[in-house]
Amino acid sequence: MKYTYYPGCSVKATANLYQESIDAISPILGLELEELEDWNCCGATAYMSVKELMSFAISARNLALAEPFHRDVVTPCSACYLVLNKTNQYFTEYPDLRKKLGQALEAGGLSYSGNIRVRHILDVLFNDVGPEKISSLVKKRLDGLRVAPYYGCQIVRPEMGFDDPDDPQSMDRLIESLGATSVEYPLKTKCCGASLMGTEEDLALRLCCELLTGAESAGAHCIVTLCPLCQMNLDVYQSKVNRLCRMKHNIPVLYITQLIGIALGLPSKDLGLDKLAVKLTKPVKEILQGA
Amino acid sequence: MLKKEIVYESTLDHDFLEEIYSLPGGHEIKKCIQCGTCSGSCPTSHVMDHAPRKIFSLIRAGFREEVLDSNTIWFCSSCYTCSVRCPKEIKITDVMYALKRLAIKEGKTKGKKAVVLSKNFVKLVNKYGRNHETELMTRYIIQAELFNAFKFIPQGWKLFSKGRLPLFPHKIKNIDQLRKILKKVDELGEI
Known part of the structure; x- marks a missing residue:
């Protein structure tokens, strides 16, 4: 293709x-x-x-x-x-x-x-490649890994037609095709603040705090996303979120393509995992190594 | 915030509504039924001077200054939640963009940091053909947050040390073509 x-x-x-x-x-x-x-x-x-x-x-x-x-x-x-x-x-x-x-x-x-x-690219991964094919190529099943699927805004809104604007499912299905569990995450399309992180930092940090808290209370080991700005806000600013909101979030935020890469058995250096600001936590590493 | 004292109709700007109608997508606010779905859906309405429903009401009543001076339009993060939920299918995010442009045109930008960011973004894209995040933030900090510059250091360093912050911009090869296109738009006038 x-x-x-x-x-x-x-x-x-x-x-x-x-x-x-x-x-x-x-x-x-x-x-x-x-x-x-x-x-x-x-x-x-x-x-x-x-x-x-x-x-x-x-x-x-x-x-x-x-x-x-x-x-x-x-x-x-x-x-x-x-x-x-x-x-x-x-x-x-x-x-x-x-x-x-x-x-x-x-x-x-x-x-x-x-x-x-x-x-x-999520549309292509879901509709052209498909969860079945991805599942068949998986070398390391991610059994036991609980993932919060975070879609953000601009992929589902305004309606472009390939997934639902409030409760999209495509990334959930891809996560499951890797053997991981996609947790119930009602905030999956709530805004992270986007470029407001530059101009209205406290506001954006609080929006991110809500997203991180939601993922952790759903029992997720990590968040998976597909948007550069969402990933940066949740990952690079996580320590700042913690300071402002007096929280102790420590949840890695990966791109869906990185998670797929791990399950395909690719080495972490090829997947840019060392560039994450929030390092992979112990439970995640254990699941990935055991996989 | 809205002034508490009585505002007399004669002091309102009755042309404001017509002006908004003439903006691209502006005529759509005719359809608003004041249901408040937009305000209820908006992730940032709690910090806005006036939530989106009220903005529409203010426009229709002619509260020109209150609308264009409000922080509302600059707190819109373009998440499009209001747009997809509006029962009258008003493209609310587009209306917010139109209000942003009108506010800039009329110089209602004092203290609006998002304007500094947006204008510099445009400058960089016109210069290189692409955004250069490092230069964008540097320009923004110097122009809008010089006294807060230190607060950007930890995240900037994190990005840089992880190799996520290239120091040099990438200029597209055919920048002349892009400039010709932009020049033509300038001649044609905005929509």
């Missing part, structure tokens, strides 16, 4: 461990991810707050670059997923916007006709 791969800026920097694990598991799962040549930033939430048409235009450049390959575009970042999809959707729905975007792209020698499908 071949796809056009759009990593996004975070995956090349603060989330480079996500990229490492994707690189490691893709060949085993039969995924061929060909990186889009010379892609630019999708605009995320910040660009849209300042300039609307410009943010759609920079996003559309990526779609225009991808169109000649006639393949689905796959991104591991939830913000990129949302923005590229939104551009695609509004391009089709609003003729005025379509016309202006067409003119803007033309100025750069590009054109776009709206025929690209943008998908999240």
Whole structure:
């Protein structure tokens, strides 16, 4: 299965461990991810707050670059997923916007006709590879590992159609396909604060505290997520959450692709596990070693 | 916060509603039935000057300053929970974006740290074609949090020591193409 791969800026920097694990598991799962040549930033939430048409235009450049390959575009970042999809959707729905975007792209020698499908890597892992195939490739079953599946916001909202906006299930099924238990986690789509961590730190820390507390009280050994910003907020800021909220959270926050990699028997250095700010805890290590 | 004293109708801005209607997605607020699902769903409404339902009510009543000066629009994290739950299918997050842009246009940005972050983000993307998280945070801290700079050190160091914070930006090869596109948008005018 071949796809056009759009990593996004975070995956090349603060989330480079996500990229490492994707690189490691893709060949085993039969995924061929060909990186889009010379892609630019999708605009995320910040660009849209300042300039609307410009943010759609920079996003559309990526779609225009991808169109000649006639393949689905796959991104591991939830913000990129949302923005590229939104551009695609509004391009089709609003003729005025379509016309202006067409003119803007033309100025750069590009054109776009709206025929690209943008998908999240979770969608591909769940629908194209599938839990059954993943399960059959598992070398180390993660029996006994209790995992809180944290989806965050922008992969399920606004509705993109591949999973439920309030109670998504795709990642739960993938976790179970590895032999682990996906715990009941009602906060799975509650916001972590996203970029408010930069501007309104106390607020975002409290949102994260709620998520960490919820996962721990559900008896989870670790949290698994799929969004660079969610992972950074819950992992890198966990010590700060503890200071502000007077808690003693110590729960590793992994990318789903890292968890899959562990179960596929890949060495931890190939999966970027050493780059986690909250190290794998003893119970997790024991389960992983015993697996 | 809303002033406690009586506000007379004659002092309200009756053009404000028309102005909001003219923004992309702005006409949607006509459909609001004031049910409060948005406010109840919002993860940050407890710290907002006015929760989203009230913002819609204020817009319709013409409370221009209260809306554009409020912290509400900058506390919206774009989680889209309100948008998917709104029974009238109003794209509330899009309305919040429109209000953010209007507030910036009118210079209602004093003390709004999110504006500093967003504007620098735009600058970096226009310069390199991509975001450079290290430079973004450095610019942000210097411009908005200089006296709090020390509080960013532990997390910054954690990221850096784990090799998650590249020092140098990546510039896309065809930045000229991106700039031509942006220049054309500038000529066309925003939506």
